[in-house]
Amino acid sequence: MTSYFIQAFIYLCAAVIAVPIAKRLGLGSVLGYLIAGVVIGPVVGLVGAETLAIQHFAEFGVVMMLFLVGLELEPRMLWDMRHRLLGLGGLQVGLTTAIVMGIAIAFGVGWTVALAVGLIFSLSSTAIVLQTFNEKGLAKTEGGRNAFSVLLFQDIAVIPMLALIPLLALPELVQQAQQLAQQAAEHHEELSLVAGLPGWGYTIVVIAAIACVVVGGHYLSRPLFRFVAESGLREIFTATALMLVIGIAALMSLVGLSPALGTFLAGVVLANSEFRHELESNIEPFKGLLLGLFFITVGAGIDFSVLFDNLLTVLGLTLGVMLIKAIVLFVLALIFRVKGSDRYLLTLSLAQAGEFGFVLLSYSTQNHVLPADLAQILALVVAISMFLTPGLFIFFDKVVLPRFQDKANDREADTIDETGSVIIAGIGRFGQIVNRLLVANGVKTVVLDHEAGQIENMRAIRIKSYFGDATRPDLLHTAGIEEAKLLVVAIDDPERAVELVQYVKHMYPKVRILARAYDRGHHYALRHAGADYMISETYHSALTLGTQALKDLGIHPFRAEQLRETFVETEARSKEMLYQAWRDNTEESKFNATYRDLFIQLEEALSEEMKAERHSKQASSERGWTPPPKGYADVIEELQKDTDDPLHS
Template structure:
């Protein structure tokens, strides 16, 4: 018990100290965890800690993360991603594998060893990339979605890779396979005897029973294994559709939050266990479950319950990567390892950049994907240990490749920093730029200096009001400043920047930024944390109005509505109706539309599909019936007055 408490204390102290420092320096939490792991590595070595075993436990954070990612994706969205899953993801895996295989054969490796190396290094780090994208708010960007497509394709590809690797076994290594444990296959020097043991490396990512663990597919024929896999995936999907809602409804009746948390963990762990028993990736299984539950009314509760565990386990995983670096072996082969690592990053970035020209994002998003996925990943540890245990890779090659995998993961935060500070600003302005300092005493904040925000600012300024205008486009702001318009550079969706702009003392926030999701999230944040502020939000369409209403906004302006009403009024005049009655007809339509919008918004729930929301469907039908009839009668009456005159 004392050893466990001491170990937990060491990891927690390292994380609590290193991560805030790294975050404050702009390095990100992932690099903070990696540095923390490097710092505590000597202490773990003295205590004889098996870092790899801890890493296998911590990798369950990846499983939880993919479950949460799945909750954010509706099945129709996943279907829309099919081109990127096959084009970008499949292309990246295939081309990277072939490129690495070619390089390995040039260095004299047999084609079987070269192919195994290519498969291992084709993987990227799901844990680091998704964590960093979410942390930087880039997950919803085109580059973020493309990166996710590639990572998901890689996770799926692990299954056939684990089936293929044993077929590449080298007869001359077969007699040595049982001695892999003595070679120290881990990335670090802690507990080497366990690093190469096959049963220690069956970490639940797939591949069936490679040691003494339980398996439902051991001894089955290939077609039988495939059939069991299909049944397992079907069980996850059907269970998510038909069983989770009654289960959570039953548990919610107890009104004990800790019981709901336990149920959420039970579901994730149960799915991971099932996938492991049938030789599939638990990360893939929980991702599918998350997708199935994306439309569930319990989605947000599941997110809030699972997220703390995911964050802690991912932090522990990153620390084990840092602690697992074998510096003795690294320094003995420093030039070779560093050269291989940098070469791998350059090769994968080049492949991804080339594929993005055909399938993927453009501009800075193209660089985001290419640099973000240029490392090897945690699945590399799994595939390397599996390949070594099955006499596919010699031990000395596996040891060096483990260092390449770990070092490339360690360098990934630096690649994101390169993107943030060098590449992204070049596509925005051509030079790096920090957020401007803003006055903290402004009572009016305008987010967005485009067509809408600019006009609002001109009207308020003409009336003598002082405003603070924030926009994220340097080019737009510089153009405005040429004409004497004062505005500030920054991302208005960032809470710290809003605080700097004086949101705590503001009376009015006008949201005129682009992006439906960004507008809605900003409204939700301000209404939750600064309820005293009157929020006026730009809506891009009718359904966006309903989303903003559900988020708490009561002053919503549709960006094309007023101009459309004016065009309708002009159409009346062109048809011979006098201007006075044309205006009355326009006013009648506006009053009717406002009544309809409020009536429908009151029953709209963004977490429930419109076709499944009974109250919403009934209200829309009512709008198309009696309420519409009242408008028709009023408009006809006004038209009759003008014709009589």
């Protein structure tokens, strides 16, 4: 028992140290787990012989992953994505598999092994790519959406791959396995419901098992989950979710099918269930931990002697596979009219092999499709290609993206053929609202933005706007800054916003400047530059939501509005004092200890102000409410005490 505790501590300790470091370096959690396994396995030698046994247990994380993939596959979503899903994703998997298979056959590899290798290399890393998209804000770009479609098809395609791979078994490997199985059978008997059955009997049992999963998942799961949910015990719901997944996996194993196939099918059946999100939240932690353990065992199982003995082969295969996938993706991007930098984002982001490659490698070895020595080399190819993925994203950020931005933004500024009383610099989500309000009230505006794509979007919805950099003096002159009454600064770059305010206030002091601030520091900088009115972009929305929160917590609407106005007034006084402290500070970091101490004092003063009653005056927002009756606060306090009293609960 002690050895199990020690081994568990080693694996968990490696994960806790390596994964956060890997994520901080932008490598992703999957590579963190692989690195952890390499360190505690081949490098340090803390783990060894037990790795294979633990890997069999950790593969259950793959089963859980496919169950969650099935839960996400709502029919309506799949139908909406059908063109990119089947077209882009299907062609990517099919073409990559065919090309890799053809090259392997040309080098004398048997067609069954070549097909298995092609399937393994056709997949990309969902975990690394989606995580990087989220971190870099690329998920909503055209390239990001197309990449997601390809990844989703790949995840779905794993299911038929798992069903196909056992049919590709090599006779010589099967014969060796049968000999080993006969020896093992003397010590252990494997449970099976289909052992010794004729072909027709096996078919009937398999169909019955699949029907049991589909019918039971549709008709029996809801009453079961309802019954468990009524108990109000979260741990029992977790136990039920695990029971469901483990039971289906066991049933599939008993009839000789892939457990992953059964759980994926169950996930699809439950995709429209009202308990779907609860199932996801309960399964996710177990899936993540077991998958992490699986990747650690993969890293721990890497044989560096194989790498050093076949270094050129491994590197050549890695670069070859990535090049083939990149070419296939680039051609498909052209066919599906993915334009600009999005085309290269799709190409570079999916050029690697993925974590499911390890799963298929392990599964292919277990089913006697790939020899163990070849599987080790292919595992190294998959791992190294994943290690190179952050470099591809860096290349995209530093080389590809700037070139396309320069092409888009270095074009000649539009000819401004009209002037207005208000110039709006920046037509993002903030500037759009300001512009719509002014135009709807008959105010003539001139809209400028230096993002060509944003200008095209505005013109598509009939919002007249001009491409150009509002910080350029000649463009401001053409836009009529001399005759303008207002300049609204809503550009995304805080530094350029401050520079624009400084220039206009110096050259055209009569123009009133209204500016959007990102945060407190930007607010101070805009004020210092001469802006006449600044507003933090989230201030009023947060204030409104906070007031509603007070009302929802039982505070009378009249009192909630009083508290809101007290906050606004106190914040205004505090803002002036904090600005003076910020302005008078000569240190490089203006938010120093003196500023922080003043901020803390003002926050304490705010708390005191909130406790005081307002009798002198009422704001306009307060007049719409009937004041609470006398003693209302005392009644609420007594009710609150009764609610908190366990004797009354």
